[in-house]
Every structure is written in structure tokens, then in C-alpha cells.
Amino acid sequence: MKALGKKLAGKTLLALSMAGMMAGAVHADDKVLHVYNWSDYIAPDTVAKFEKETGIKVVYDVFDSNETLEAKLLAGKSGYDIVVPSNNFLAKQIKAGVYQELDKSRLPNWKNLDEDLLKAVGDASDQGNKHAFPYMWGSIGIGYNPAKVKAALGIDKIDSWDVVFKPENIEKLKSCGVSFLDAPTEMIPAALHYLGKPTNSKDKADLKAAEDLFLKIRPSVAYFHSSKYISDLANGNICVAVGYSGDLEQSKTRAQEAGDKVKLAYSIPKEGAGTFYDMVAIPKDAENVEAAYKFMNYLLQPEVMAEITNAVRFPNGNKAATPLVDKEITSDPSIYPSADVKKQLYAISDLDAATLRLITRSWTKIKSGR
Amino acid sequence: MNMRKFKRRINRIIPNGRQLVIGVPFIWLFLFFMLPFFIVLKISFAEADVAIPPYTEIYTFAEQKLQLLLNLGNYAMLGDDELYIAAYLGSLKMAFISTVLCLLIGYPMAYAIASARKELQTVLVLLIMMPTWTAILIRVYAWMGILSNNGLLNGFLMSMGLIDEPLQILNTNLAVYIGVVYSYLPFMILPLYANLVKHDNSLLEAASDLGSSTFNSFWKITIPLSKNGIIAGCMLVFIPVVGEFVIPELLGGPETLMIGKVLWQEFFNNRDWPVASALAVVMLAILIVPIILFNRSQAKEMEGKE
Structure with missing residues (x-):
């Protein structure tokens, strides 16, 4: 009896998931967001929470070198809606015409970003921060x-x-x-x-x-x-x-x-x-720009960013997030360097x-x- | 009358069954070999650029004039820097030594399988093939676990008291040889087995009747008869190893210089697709000789069958 129940439950699940897949397929185009980020660079539940909040399905892929990301971008039609290059690579890719200019009116959480950091990154690789915002730095x-x-x-x-x-x-x-x-x-x-x-x-x-x-x-x-x-x-x-x-x-x-x-x-x-500053940007040929903006705005929330920093132990570019990060991390000078050490850093x-x-x-x- | 003429004409255009069957491999070769090759050839004559895609177009069409601009600089560069020649030689050396090792290990194995009982042969061949059912990446990663300083091999040797300090094997050329020989051994054994299993035993019996020693018979009868199997096996190992990237990347160390890695650097680090393409074209040119050899031996094998 128990076994039969299990079997039935299994079949029902299978049928349900198949129905779900079919329903999903209909809206596949506008409900799927393709994100390409560094390996080990996000909190375990960041993506799941975003999916739950917005109903957008996220396909999350990872790379371990800027060169890998760049080759895909320069070949054209990478298929990704959100990518996270380092600032020096971003500069070259902007010149090659890879990214779209951001419409900041669609990013109300932009205000949470660290002004000083924005300026430093802007001067180094993206005048006026037109194409990207800093995710993490290190x-x-x-x-x-x-x-x-x-x-x-x-x-x-x-x-x-x-x-x-x-x-x-x-x-x-x-x-x-x-x-x-x-x-x-x-x-x-x-x-x-x-x-x-x-x-x-x-x-x-x-x-x-x-x-x-x-x-x-x-x-x-x-x-x-x-x-x-x-x-x-x-x-x-x-x-x-x-x-x-x-x-x-x-x-x-x-x-x-x-x-x-x-x-x-x-x-x-x-x-x-x-x-290095790793920057969040949207390629020109992104298919789901709408969802990409939603994801960007989600990432700009202090709570979300603080959780990511707690998980990956990189300082982030979000000033409003700093008080929410674990004390143990913000007080560690090897992660959040002191002002003196900061002076010795070079981009x-x-x-x-x-x-x-x-x-x-x-x-x-x-x-x-x- | 007219109708028949028409039909004949139509028949001439529409390929018959025989032509269709022959045509499929040609279409395949055209789509998946010739076309990509011409694209690579085209890029090799372009110039690197900051754009999508990151190279210039080699032709322009304006005012009814088609201009073709071939940049030979990429090929000239390959000759200028000894790095590229060293990388080609490094790859050829790696391929050659691995092929010899595969032959030395693979021949006795193939021979043993071919002389086993018929039922056992199937099982043994299956055992040779089975490891290839796992993705190569995973098998190479497994070797990393075996060969590393804290790995299985060093742990075993140290617990036996044979060595005091771990042997540095991972990240050296030795590790690459181990990985390559392990991965490509089936490609050596299978063609050798296919050849050896067809040998007529009565030849060896006749030789033995006439007083030939076992080794003499093996050297003068079995080896020459298996020549085509040896060539096929060697080429199946040699050709892909020249362009191998994954195994040297994962198991090799800083001194492992192979063309696959240099190609990767041109493509990814220098963002120079044209030079990378030129490297690939030259590599293909180098490989054409062994490929022709391989084809010849295959053709001979076929003739032998008929």
C-alpha cells in the first residue's frame, strides 16, 4: 500500500512537473534571465530569492577568468543578459561596443552605491558610470x-x-x-x-x-x-x-x-x-533587458548585497549594505582594509x-x- | 517521346540512391570541416580590432568594386618569434613520445585480447572501452587526485616507506604523458585488435612446422601483417594529441609548452583572433602529412578485405 502510494505520488509529481515545463516553455522568452558571473561569487540563496520574488527563472552560469567572458562577448550574441567583468576588461569592452548604456531611472536602488567608489571606477574605466555598477571589489x-x-x-x-x-x-x-x-x-x-x-x-x-x-x-x-x-x-x-x-x-x-x-x-x-572592481553590466544584444534591470535593482538592495558579502567575503560597492554585513567581516582589515592600507592600493x-x-x-x- | 526525354533530364538532375548515399558524407565534410576551416582561414588574413567580432573584414564592396585585403602579417609573425616554433615542436614531441608509449603498451594488450577465447574477447574489448564512457575531464581530474603531492600515489609510497618526501609529479611533463597515454590507449588498442584478430593462425603453424621460433614468427609474420593496424592506431593517437589542450592544461606545469596552450593565449590573453587562426591553419598544414598516411593505410586495409 505504501509502495503504491509512493508510486502514485511519483507519477503525479512527474505529470505536474511536465505540465509545469510545458507552461514554462510558452513564456520561456520573457521569463528567463541568463546571468554570467564569477565562480563562487554569490550567496547560496540570492538567485532563488530573486526567482521567488519576481517569478523570473534564472539560468546562472559561472566563469573563472575575464578572458573567457570576453571571448564570448566579443564573438557576439553571448546569450547572457547580465555579465560581471572586471573594470579593466570592462573599459576595453565598452570601446568595442559590447554594453548598453544604463537607464538609471529604472534603477531606483542606484542611490545605495558608494559615491567614492563609483567615482574611482568611473575615472579608471567608465566615465560617468554609464554602463555598469560595482558589484564586489577586492x-x-x-x-x-x-x-x-x-x-x-x-x-x-x-x-x-x-x-x-x-x-x-x-x-x-x-x-x-x-x-x-x-x-x-x-x-x-x-x-x-x-x-x-x-x-x-x-x-x-x-x-x-x-x-x-x-x-x-x-x-x-x-x-x-x-x-x-x-x-x-x-x-x-x-x-x-x-x-x-x-x-x-x-x-x-x-x-x-x-x-x-x-x-x-x-x-x-x-x-x-x-x-579590481567587478562590474555588473548588460550586453547590447541581451534578450531579456527588462529582467536584467530587475536583477540589477535587486542586487542594489543593501540586504541582498550584505548577504552576498557575508557568503563570499569580498567587500561590496554598496555603501548602505556595510552596516548590515557581519561585524566579524567588516572589522577584518584583510577584507575591509584600513584607510592607510587603502592609500597603498592601485587600480x-x-x-x-x-x-x-x-x-x-x-x-x-x-x-x-x- | 517528349515525356521520356523530360524524365531522363529530370533523372539526371535528381541524384539516385547511390549518389545520395555517397553524397551524405561529402555534405557532412563540407558543413563541418570545409566551411569552418574556410572561416578560420579567412580570419587568419584579417587584423585584430576592438570591435564585435574582434577582427577586421578582409573584403570591402563599394562602387561595384570588390576589394580583397589579405594581411599576411599574422603568418610572418609566427616565423619571427621562436616561441611558436618551440610550441609546435613541443606538441610534436609530446605526440610522438605518447604514440610510441601507447604502441608499446597497447600492442601486447591488443595481442593478448586477440589470442584470448572468443567469448572472453568481447568482454576484454568492452573493458578497454568502458573507461571512455566517463567524460575525459572527470578522468583527468581523477588523475590530479592520484598524482598530487597529497594524493593517493604519494600517500601510498610514503606509507610503504619507499619515499620520505612526496614526488612532484603533478604539474610536470611526466603527468601529461601519464594522462595522455591513459586517455588515448583505447584508440591504439582497438584498431590493433581489429587487425590482429583477423590474422590467419595457419601461417604461424606453418612457420613453426618449418622450425621458426615463436619470436621469429611474431617478428616476421605477425608484425608485418599488422602494419596497417599499427599505422591506424598511431595516427589516431598522434593527430589529436598534437592539438591536445585539456590534459596539458590540467596536469602540466609551467614548462609544458604545447601549441594548444599558445593558441589559447593568442585567443584569450592577446585578444588576437587572427594570429590564433593563423596558428591553427599552420597546425593543420603540419598534420596533413600524417592524415594522408592514415588515409592510405585505411584504403589499403579496405583493399585487403576485398
């Missing part, structure tokens, strides 16, 4: 395993780029593993900054100096990758990772969840670090094609020795 610093670093180097905490950029230091860390981001446009500026050169230098001599710096430490680098380090650091496969602040914070959380055997820390070195800027080619070529030489 720094590119050093995540590490204090116990292993102490064993190898004899220091309690990392507070300087010397640890990874001085060959005699990184050599000692080689056995426990050091990783760098596989992102030339973010790593070369880090080296330039360390050497005291302008971070957006086009000077061949400067770029050569940055290349030489990397070539010297290259034999001690385990790998260059932009997402693998999150789990590798958490499970002890590597002990130092140069990476994105929020990713390294997540690594910390994952290590805690995995039984707290590995303890991790993140540091914005005292010399300063690069920052990563857009590069012209020739400089980009030089940097990519350098990067290949650094990685493969050719």
Missing part, C-alpha cells in the same frame, strides 16, 4: 598557511612582497608549494609596483625588469593558475598563493569546514596591492594591444622559459 594579495610558512621561513606572518619576490625567500617555500595567478595583466603590475615602477607602464625596460624579477623566482613556483589554489591551499597541497582576496578568504572557510586541520591567513602586503588599468602582447609574451617566457 585586492590581489598573499594567502598562506602560517604553520608551514613558519616551518620553512621562520616568520610568523607575511606582511611584504619580499616573501615571494626575493629568490632566497621563495626558494625555502618551494618544498611546500607557491602558486601565482595565471593572469599576466594582474601579476606584471604587481611586480612593477614592487620594483617601484608605474603599474601601467608601457616602457619596455620596465616590463623587462618585471619579467626578470619573475624569471628569477620562477624555478620555485609550483604553478600559475587562477582558481586551483582555492582548494589546494585549503587541503594543504600548497602553502602560499598569490591570489584574489575573496578567493583566499573562501579557502580559509573551506579549510575550517574540512575539520580545521589547516589554518590559513590572508595579507595585503605593506608595499600595497592591486585592486589595474586597461592596456593597449601592443603592451598587452608584450606582457602576454613575457608571461609565456616566465612560465615556460621560452
Whole structure:
């Protein structure tokens, strides 16, 4: 009897879901929103709550590099209604005519955004903030395993780029593993900054100096990758990772969840670090602009943004959200840096094609020795 | 009379069954090989641009004049920088060594399967094929778990007391060879098995009657007879490995330089689709020789059947 009941229930469910699918198919065009965001970059229930509130179905895809996103956008008809590029990539894509200008009258929650941040991002990559607003931002610093670093180097905490950029230091860390981001446009500026050169230098001599710096430490680098380090650091496969602040914070959380055997820390070195702003924008060829605006306005709500920051541990661009974020996060200087540290941060800027080619070529030489 | 003429004319235009059947693969090749290839060829003669799509159009049509503008700079660039040549050579070396390893491991396996009992053969062939039912990405990820510093292999060796420090295998060329040989072994074994299983045993018996040693018979009869199977297997491994991207990307380290990765960089990091296309066209040109070899051996195999 019980089994029969189960069977019946199953069949009813199946029939219901099929009916639902058919009904859904009719309105598929105006009721589906395609979002393309960074991996591990949203609270677990953000999308579900939006779906419940608006009845719009969200197809949520993720990428782990700006280059992947850009290739899709530049090919045209990416199929996405909302995308989240970093500000330096956004600048180039605006020039290529990828995005539509935002109608801010449709975004009443725009007022919640941090004015200073808007201006900084606007000056760097989108004059007047016509095309996008800042979602999250973060720094590119050093995540590490204090116990292993102490064993190898004899220091309690990392507070300087010397640890990874001085060959005699990184050599000692080689056995426990050091990783760098596989992102030339973010790593070369880090080296330039360390050497005291302008971070957006086009000077061949400067770029050569940055290349030489990397070539010297290259034999001690385990790998260059932009997402693998999150789990590798958490499970002890590597002990130092140069990476994105929020990713390294997540690594910390994952290590805690995995039984707290590995303890991790993140540091914005005292010399300063690069920052990135990830921007929410609507491509020109978006099919569901109406829903895209709704999603943007939803994301601009302080409560929603605070929840995302609590989950992903990146600071957001929403000033009204700051008081709603967990105290433990806002008081952590490695996530919400102090005013002094903020002064040392630099934005990563857009590069012209020739400089980009030089940097990519350098990067290949650094990685493969050719 | 007129009607018959008309019918004959119609029949000449409308393909008959035989032509239709032959036509399908040609249409397939045209749609999914020739057409994409010509698009890539076209882009390889364009210039990179900040636009959608990110390259210039190679022809303009204005005032009844069709102008074709071919930019050969992309190809010239490939010769200028030794990186590209090194990457091609790196890929060819990786493909060559992997093919040899696959042959050395695959031949005995194929031979063993072909000499097993008939019922057992089916099972063994199935066992060879079964792993390929799982997506390659997942299988390569599994290798990452096995080969990493904290992985199964190092854990096993350390618990046995054979090594004190973990062996660095992941993120080296060795890991790429392991991954490639593992992934492509079925493509070597299956054509070899298909060939070996057709061999006539009476030849070996005759040789043995005439006093030939087992090894001598194997070397002078089995190997030459399986030549076409060897060529087919080698090409099925060699050709795709040259363009392999996923395995070196996941298992390889910084020193792994292959053309797939360089192509990726041109495309994604430099936003230079034309140079990336030129690289792909040159790669195809390099692969044409082994592809022709493969086709020849296939044709011979067919003749042998008839």
C-alpha cells in the first residue's frame, strides 16, 4: 500500500512537473534571465530569492577568468543578459561596443552605491558610470598557511612582497608549494609596483625588469593558475598563493569546514596591492533587458548585497549594505582594509594591444622559459 | 517521346540512391570541416580590432568594386618569434613520445585480447572501452587526485616507506604523458585488435612446422601483417594529441609548452583572433602529412578485405 502510494505520488509529481515545463516553455522568452558571473561569487540563496520574488527563472552560469567572458562577448550574441567583468576588461569592452548604456531611472536602488567608489571606477574605466555598477571589489594579495610558512621561513606572518619576490625567500617555500595567478595583466603590475615602477607602464625596460624579477623566482613556483589554489591551499597541497582576496578568504572557510586541520591567513602586503572592481553590466544584444534591470535593482538592495558579502567575503560597492554585513567581516582589515592600507592600493588599468602582447609574451617566457 | 526525354533530364538532375548515399558524407565534410576551416582561414588574413567580432573584414564592396585585403602579417609573425616554433615542436614531441608509449603498451594488450577465447574477447574489448564512457575531464581530474603531492600515489609510497618526501609529479611533463597515454590507449588498442584478430593462425603453424621460433614468427609474420593496424592506431593517437589542450592544461606545469596552450593565449590573453587562426591553419598544414598516411593505410586495409 505504501509502495503504491509512493508510486502514485511519483507519477503525479512527474505529470505536474511536465505540465509545469510545458507552461514554462510558452513564456520561456520573457521569463528567463541568463546571468554570467564569477565562480563562487554569490550567496547560496540570492538567485532563488530573486526567482521567488519576481517569478523570473534564472539560468546562472559561472566563469573563472575575464578572458573567457570576453571571448564570448566579443564573438557576439553571448546569450547572457547580465555579465560581471572586471573594470579593466570592462573599459576595453565598452570601446568595442559590447554594453548598453544604463537607464538609471529604472534603477531606483542606484542611490545605495558608494559615491567614492563609483567615482574611482568611473575615472579608471567608465566615465560617468554609464554602463555598469560595482558589484564586489577586492585586492590581489598573499594567502598562506602560517604553520608551514613558519616551518620553512621562520616568520610568523607575511606582511611584504619580499616573501615571494626575493629568490632566497621563495626558494625555502618551494618544498611546500607557491602558486601565482595565471593572469599576466594582474601579476606584471604587481611586480612593477614592487620594483617601484608605474603599474601601467608601457616602457619596455620596465616590463623587462618585471619579467626578470619573475624569471628569477620562477624555478620555485609550483604553478600559475587562477582558481586551483582555492582548494589546494585549503587541503594543504600548497602553502602560499598569490591570489584574489575573496578567493583566499573562501579557502580559509573551506579549510575550517574540512575539520580545521589547516589554518590559513590572508595579507595585503605593506608595499600595497592591486585592486579590481567587478562590474555588473548588460550586453547590447541581451534578450531579456527588462529582467536584467530587475536583477540589477535587486542586487542594489543593501540586504541582498550584505548577504552576498557575508557568503563570499569580498567587500561590496554598496555603501548602505556595510552596516548590515557581519561585524566579524567588516572589522577584518584583510577584507575591509584600513584607510592607510587603502592609500597603498592601485587600480589595474586597461592596456593597449601592443603592451598587452608584450606582457602576454613575457608571461609565456616566465612560465615556460621560452 | 517528349515525356521520356523530360524524365531522363529530370533523372539526371535528381541524384539516385547511390549518389545520395555517397553524397551524405561529402555534405557532412563540407558543413563541418570545409566551411569552418574556410572561416578560420579567412580570419587568419584579417587584423585584430576592438570591435564585435574582434577582427577586421578582409573584403570591402563599394562602387561595384570588390576589394580583397589579405594581411599576411599574422603568418610572418609566427616565423619571427621562436616561441611558436618551440610550441609546435613541443606538441610534436609530446605526440610522438605518447604514440610510441601507447604502441608499446597497447600492442601486447591488443595481442593478448586477440589470442584470448572468443567469448572472453568481447568482454576484454568492452573493458578497454568502458573507461571512455566517463567524460575525459572527470578522468583527468581523477588523475590530479592520484598524482598530487597529497594524493593517493604519494600517500601510498610514503606509507610503504619507499619515499620520505612526496614526488612532484603533478604539474610536470611526466603527468601529461601519464594522462595522455591513459586517455588515448583505447584508440591504439582497438584498431590493433581489429587487425590482429583477423590474422590467419595457419601461417604461424606453418612457420613453426618449418622450425621458426615463436619470436621469429611474431617478428616476421605477425608484425608485418599488422602494419596497417599499427599505422591506424598511431595516427589516431598522434593527430589529436598534437592539438591536445585539456590534459596539458590540467596536469602540466609551467614548462609544458604545447601549441594548444599558445593558441589559447593568442585567443584569450592577446585578444588576437587572427594570429590564433593563423596558428591553427599552420597546425593543420603540419598534420596533413600524417592524415594522408592514415588515409592510405585505411584504403589499403579496405583493399585487403576485398
